[in-house]
Amino acid sequence: MMRKFVALTAVVGMLLVALPAAASEQFPDEIDLPAGFFPEGIAVGEGSTFYVGSLADGSVYKGDLRTGEGAVVVEPAGPFTTVGIEVDNRERIWVAGGPSGTGRVYDGVTGEQLAAYSFTTPFTSFINDVVVTKEAAYFTDSGTANDPDPGALVFEGTPRLFVVPLGPGGTLPDASAVSELPVDAPDVTFPNLNGIESLPNGKGLVVGHTVGEVLFAVDPTTGDAEAIEIGAPLVGNDGLIRRGTTIYVVENAVSQITAVRIAPDGSTGTVMAVYPVVGSETPTTAGLFGSALYAVDARFGSMAGPYKVFRVELN
Numbered sequence: 001m002m003r004k005f006v007a008l009t010a011v012v013g014m015l016l017v018a019l020p021a022a023a024s025e026q027f028p029d030e031i032d033l034p035a036g037f038f039p040e041g042i043a044v045g046e047g048s049t050f051y052v053g054s055l056a057d058g059s060v061y062k063g064d065l066r067t068g069e070g071a072v073v074v075e076p077a078g079p080f081t082t083v084g085i086e087v088d089n090r091e092r093i094w095v096a097g098g099p100s101g102t103g104r105v106y107d108g109v110t111g112e113q114l115a116a117y118s119f120t121t122p123f124t125s126f127i128n129d130v131v132v133t134k135e136a137a138y139f140t141d142s143g144t145a146n147d148p149d150p151g152a153l154v155f156e157g158t159p160r161l162f163v164v165p166l167g168p169g170g171t172l173p174d175a176s177a178v179s180e181l182p183v184d185a186p187d188v189t190f191p192n193l194n195g196i197e198s199l200p201n202g203k204g205l206v207v208g209h210t211v212g213e214v215l216f217a218v219d220p221t222t223g224d225a226e227a228i229e230i231g232a233p234l235v236g237n238d239g240l241i242r243r244g245t246t247i248y249v250v251e252n253a254v255s256q257i258t259a260v261r262i263a264p265d266g267s268t269g270t271v272m273a274v275y276p277v278v279g280s281e282t283p284t285t286a287g288l289f290g291s292a293l294y295a296v297d298a299r300f301g302s303m304a305g306p307y308k309v310f311r312v313e314l315n
Contacts, residue, residue: 027292030279031068031309033061039307041085041096041129041239042296044287045108051093052296052309053082060085060093060106065289065311073111077104084129084195084239084285086137090170096127096139103127103139103164105172115172119162119180127162129239129285131196131205137164138181138205138220142191159183159192161207161223184225185209185216195240195285197247201264206247208237215240215249217266230260230269239285241293246272248293252282252300257293257312275312283310 027048033039038056045051048065051073058077063070074082080098087093091108101120106113119127119139128142139162161181165173183193188211195208205218207225213233216225236253242262247269249258259273275293277283281302283295293312299305 027065027311028068029311031063031065031070031294031311033296033305033307033309034072035305035307037061037305037307038298038303039296039309040083040284040298042285042287042294042309043085043087043093044289044294045087045091048289049108050287050289050294050309051085051087051108053085053095055080055083055098055298058082060095060111062108062111063309065294073108074106074113075111083127084140086130086132088132088170094130094132094137096130098128099123099126101125101127103130103137103162117162117164117175117178119178126190128191128194129196131198132166133198133202133220134166134170136166136220138162138196139164140193140196140207142194142210143189158187159185159209161193161196161205161218161220163220181220181223183207183216183218183223185218186212188212195238195250197240197242199264199266200242200245200262201266204266206240206242206262206266208234208240208249210237213237215247215260215269226266228262228266228269230271232258232271234258238283241286241288243288248286248288250283250286250295252284252298255280255283257283257286257295259314273315275314277310277312280308280310286312 041053058081060074062073083098084096093106095104105115126142191210194210238252239250260269262269280297282300286295
């Protein structure tokens with residue numbers, strides 16, 4: 001009996017010692033970004049690495065979701081030149097260039113620029129977000145800026161995607177390979193097309209229409225678009241991120257993320273859950289890691305920090 005008691009005491013002692021270590025593995029609920037960073041896009045890369053792009057100066061911040069620590073990996077490129085971002089399976093950072101009319105690609109380890117694609121002349125489009133599939137990178141254009149004065153932009157124009165086809169092994173193409181794909185979706189006002197993801201069947205795209213408060217299933221070869229019947233408006237839909245058959249839609253106007261179970265072909269969708277981004281002002285995009293979403297807060301209302309990434313636990 002004494003031996004059993006001693007053995008049990010030793011086990012309990014080991015558990016008590018282990019508890020603080022386990023607690024230290026709890027990922028932070030909030031991650032601070034640099035002062036004045038003004039984030040918009042976020043993407044999760046290898047392991048617990050995350051990347052956030054800055055509207056203020058075009059730089060990209062690289063951090064660790066586990067520790068909350070990080071530093072700038074891509075140097076500044078200019079105001080509003082980094083909007084939505086995507087990280088592919090080669091740890092390359094794809095950047096939607098806003099009113100610069102560009103898409104850019106960086107090495108996620110070194111921050112070196114690998115490629116730059118000019119879709120339009122500056123201030124004649126707003127390249128808002130990007131998704132990378134096995135075949136290509138697809139960039140959304142939220143509208144055409146008719147006034148070259150950045151302080152007085154007027155947005156309208158035909159909704160469209162810009163397509164950067166990938167070569168064998170995901171090689172980056174020459175600029176001559178880029179094409180424009182008009183999308184059969186309503187032209188309302190800025191922002192028209194915004195967030196973008198792939199469909200579960202791998203044969204199409206899901207594109208958010210912010211002003212229309214709806215998602216479209218888009219054929220990546222023809223641009224044909226069909227509204228996805230969900231049964232509820234997606235208010236201020238911004239960034240999209242998919243896991244399996246669930247699309248997580250960041251609704252920046254109401255500071256929440258809505259989980260939509262979507263048919264593989266994008267014909268229908270069902271709202272499964274709604275997750276408030278507690279403490280945020282204007283969450284714009286999100287990444288997925290483990291059992292949580294990580295939403296970045298652009299704070300469009302106040303246009304001032306503190307800027308943070310918020311962890312949102314999934315049910």
